[in-house]
Structures are given as C-alpha cells and as structure tokens.
Amino acid sequence: MKSFVVAAAFVLATPLAAEQTFTGQISDSLCKAKHEEAAEGQGKMADHDCTVACVKGGSKYVLLAADGKVYDIANQDFKDLEARAGQKVKMTGELKADAITVSKIELQ
Structure with a gap:
C-alpha cells in the first residue's frame, strides 16, 4: 500500500506538458530557409515546392520560428504539414x- 501511495504522489506531482503556440514558417531540415540553393542553379524554387520535394526525398518537416529557432516536428504525418509547407x-x-508535437496549424 505504501508503494501505491508513493507512486500516486509521483504521478500527481509530474507536470503535464502544456500546449503552446509558435509562429514561423514550415520548412524542411535540409534547406531550412535557403530554398534557392536547392534549386541547383535553376532559379529559386517556391518555398512550398522545395519543402515538399525535400521531404519526399527524405528530409523532415521543421518550423523556422520567428525568433530564428528551428524546431523539429515530432509527428511528421500530421495532416496539414504538406498543405502548409513553405507558408x-x-x-x-x-x-x-x-x-x-503538432495539434493545430493555422495560416498566419
């Protein structure tokens, strides 16, 4: 019984992760903000097209936050990532x- 009380107290004392809202641009881990380099001398690709192509090639979606920080996206299969890529x-x-771990994406 004593171990149950200790375990319950530990669970109750563990803080739950709270959702936060971040602003920035959805990009990919290869190019980040430099899509013109990925176009390989053929002019600049649109941010959306480059991000989607890089992800299909094995790169991962990331968020380039407004403060310059790059955040990985834990749930790469989130439904709106491809549609909002580059935006x-x-x-x-x-x-x-x-x-x-994304729960919602809205256009800024």
Missing part, C-alpha cells in the same frame, strides 16, 4: 526538448 503559420502543440 507562415501559427502552430499549436506540445514542446518536448526541441520537438513540437
């Missing part, structure tokens, strides 16, 4: 370490 957004989710 400035407000992203809501839980931050753990440097990765956001």
Whole structure:
C-alpha cells in the first residue's frame, strides 16, 4: 500500500506538458530557409515546392520560428504539414526538448 501511495504522489506531482503556440514558417531540415540553393542553379524554387520535394526525398518537416529557432516536428504525418509547407503559420502543440508535437496549424 505504501508503494501505491508513493507512486500516486509521483504521478500527481509530474507536470503535464502544456500546449503552446509558435509562429514561423514550415520548412524542411535540409534547406531550412535557403530554398534557392536547392534549386541547383535553376532559379529559386517556391518555398512550398522545395519543402515538399525535400521531404519526399527524405528530409523532415521543421518550423523556422520567428525568433530564428528551428524546431523539429515530432509527428511528421500530421495532416496539414504538406498543405502548409513553405507558408507562415501559427502552430499549436506540445514542446518536448526541441520537438513540437503538432495539434493545430493555422495560416498566419
């Protein structure tokens, strides 16, 4: 019984991760903000097109925050990532370490 009380107290004392809202641009881990370099001398690709192409090539979605920080996206299969790739957004989710688990994406 004593171990149950200790375990219950530990669970209750553990803070729950709260959702936060971040502003920035959805990009990819390869190019980040430098999509013109990915076009390989063929002119600048649109941010959306470059991000989607890089992700299909094995890169990961990231959020380039307005303050310059780059956040990994934990749930790469989130439904709105591809549609909003390259766009400035407000992203809501839980931050753990440097990765956001996205729950909502809105255009900024």
